[in-house]
Amino acid sequence: MPKDTLSITDNRTGQSYEVPVADGTIKAMDLRQVRVSEDDFGLMTYDPAFMNTAACRSAITYIDGDRGILRYRGYPIEELADRASFLEVAYLLSEGELPTQAQLDKWTSDIRYHTYVHTNIIRFLEGFRYDAHPMGMLLGVVGALSTFYPDAKEMHDPANRYIQRVRLMAKIPTLAAFVFRQTRGLPYQFPRNDLDYIGNYVNMTFSIGGQHKPNPVLQRALEILLILHADHEQNCSTSAVRAVGSSGVDPFSAISAGIAALYGPLHGGANEAVLRMLDEIGDKSSIPAFIEKVKSGEGRLMGFGHRVYKSYDPRAKLIKRVADQVFAETGLNPKLEIAVELERIALSDEYFIKRKLYPNVDFYSGLIYQAMGYPTEYFTVLFALGRMPGWLAQWEEMLQDKEQKIARPRQIYTGEDQREFVEIGKRK
Numbered sequence: 036m037p038k039d040t041l042s043i044t045d046n047r048t049g050q051s052y053e054v055p056v057a058d059g060t061i062k063a064m065d066l067r068q069v070r071v072s073e074d075d076f077g078l079m080t081y082d083p084a085f086m087n088t089a090a091c092r093s094a095i096t097y098i099d100g101d102r103g104i105l106r107y108r109g110y111p112i113e114e115l116a117d118r119a120s121f122l123e124v125a126y127l128l129s130e131g132e133l134p135t136q137a138q139l140d141k142w143t144s145d146i147r148y149h150t151y152v153h154t155n156i157i158r159f160l161e162g163f164r165y166d167a168h169p170m171g172m173l174l175g176v177v178g179a180l181s182t183f184y185p186d187a188k189e190m191h192d193p194a195n196r197y198i199q200r201v202r203l204m205a206k207i208p209t210l211a212a213f214v215f216r217q218t219r220g221l222p223y224q225f226p227r228n229d230l231d232y233i234g235n236y237v238n239m240t241f242s243i244g245g246q247h248k249p250n251p252v253l254q255r256a257l258e259i260l261l262i263l264h265a266d267h268e269q270n271c272s273t274s275a276v277r278a279v280g281s282s283g284v285d286p287f288s289a290i291s292a293g294i295a296a297l298y299g300p301l302h303g304g305a306n307e308a309v310l311r312m313l314d315e316i317g318d319k320s321s322i323p324a325f326i327e328k329v330k331s332g333e334g335r336l337m338g339f340g341h342r343v344y345k346s347y348d349p350r351a352k353l354i355k356r357v358a359d360q361v362f363a364e365t366g367l368n369p370k371l372e373i374a375v376e377l378e379r380i381a382l383s384d385e386y387f388i389k390r391k392l393y394p395n396v397d398f399y400s401g402l403i404y405q406a407m408g409y410p411t412e413y414f415t416v417l418f419a420l421g422r423m424p425g426w427l428a429q430w431e432e433m434l435q436d437k438e439q440k441i442a443r444p445r446q447i448y449t450g451e452d453q454r455e456f457v458e459i460g461k462r463k
């Protein structure tokens with residue numbers, strides 16, 4: 036009769052143990068009983084980079100990397116990208132269900148009410164050096180917001196947490212737009228509450244002399260990109276938000292840790308690398324030589340491959356469609372032609388097929404952002420804007436999870452044993 040347990044024999048002692056298996060996992064703490072002596076600490080698992088460790092239970096995002104499936108709260112990403120607004124998706128992620136009209140109206144108006152930031156934030160921004168990176172500025176000002184909302188520390192009150200989630204959703208477009216204006220030396224544009232979430236952000240970003248003619252195709256394209264980036268379960272920045280948030284710090288500080296993680300080139304920066312690669316290739320005729328270089332191990336095809344997706348990244352498929360719509364508006368970019376041809380060749384090449392390397396979310400997103408008028412070093416700020424609802428939902432879920440405690444991994448100590456202090460004159 037099969038049992039949902041795992042039998043372990045410790046060959047050091049000959050002892051056997053039986054530990055429960057649930058949800059395809061064993062509890063690491065169940066191994067602690069495996070000891071060689073009374074004073075032994077007990078067996079631990081060693082898992083650098085958490086390659087095979089579930090650190091939480093989560094009901095937010097489901098990914099099946101082999102089959103190219105991504106769902107938020109059970110809804111396929113394709114349907115949300117086609118039919119939902121970004122604020123609906125944000126509500127879904129945070130609150131668990133798609134909002135009714137009345138709930139959406141309240142959520143939208145709560146967010147609209149909180150779009151302004153304290154004017155002192157502008158002084159912080161003005162204090163950055165002329166060439167400050169947009170992500171460095173964003174993580175600084177989001178962290179600084181914690182000092183403006185000391186009430187955010189009352190995290191055990193769900194109503195209070197709701198207000199903080201609303202504040203972060205409401206203020207991130209304002210801050211992202213201010214950062215954009217700062218990099219360009221343009222005067223800040225304040226939020227306009229007659230505009231919708233995306234329209235307001237785009238207006239604050241691009242308005243000149245108080246004027247901006249909205250382009251509905253580009254705005255919807257941006258909205259879809261934000262939806263596609265809204266959550267991706269326990270990635271590096273989300274894990275950072277959860278770990279930092281588990282200390283009980285306020286959400287502004289925890290989210291700024293997420294922004295810091297996203298800033299890293301291995302996480303949020305790959306779409307920049309795609310553009311640099313397309314620049315390097317320069318012309319369609321150079322593609323075969325470039326592919327040969329990649330195949331011989333000289334560099335990688337940026338925007339291809341994924342740690343989790345071993346088939347076409349479902350977000351990349353949707354982004355390709357968005358790219359077509361955007362380029363129909365803005366005119367064809369020669370880099371897009373190179374990208375399309377690169378993809379065509381790579382997808383029919385044995386090297387990429389064998390290794391299950393498909394375009395990922397970053398392959399076309401950079402091209403789209405560039406066509407919309409965003410500078411390359413700003414792309415990750417757009418990623419942060421999109422990821423905000425995911426970070427907030429995961430932070431909320433972590434706080435409600437009775438099994439969670441302050442995040443505190445173990446280590447295998449590899450340093451010296453105890454030794455005697457050596458006076459400075461006697462050191463070699």
Ligand SMILES: CC(C)(COP(=O)(O)OP(=O)(O)OC[C@H]1O[C@@H](n2cnc3c(N)ncnc32)[C@H](O)[C@@H]1OP(=O)(O)O)[C@@H](O)C(=O)NCCC(=O)NCCS
Nearest residue numbers: 305329334335336337338339340341342390392395396397
């Ligand atoms: C995303 C990424 C880091 C995932 O890496 P991973 O799951 O650890 O995969 P590995 O590095 O183990 O690669 C497996 C094999 O595919 C090859 N490979 C992986 N990505 C490749 C790429 N983009 N171009 C060429 N070859 C690639 C590796 O060289 C390796 O080949 P080998 O088995 O002959 O040694 C990797 O695919 C990559 O570097 N992609 C380019 C950067 C990028 O687009 N990042 C954005 C991710 S959203």
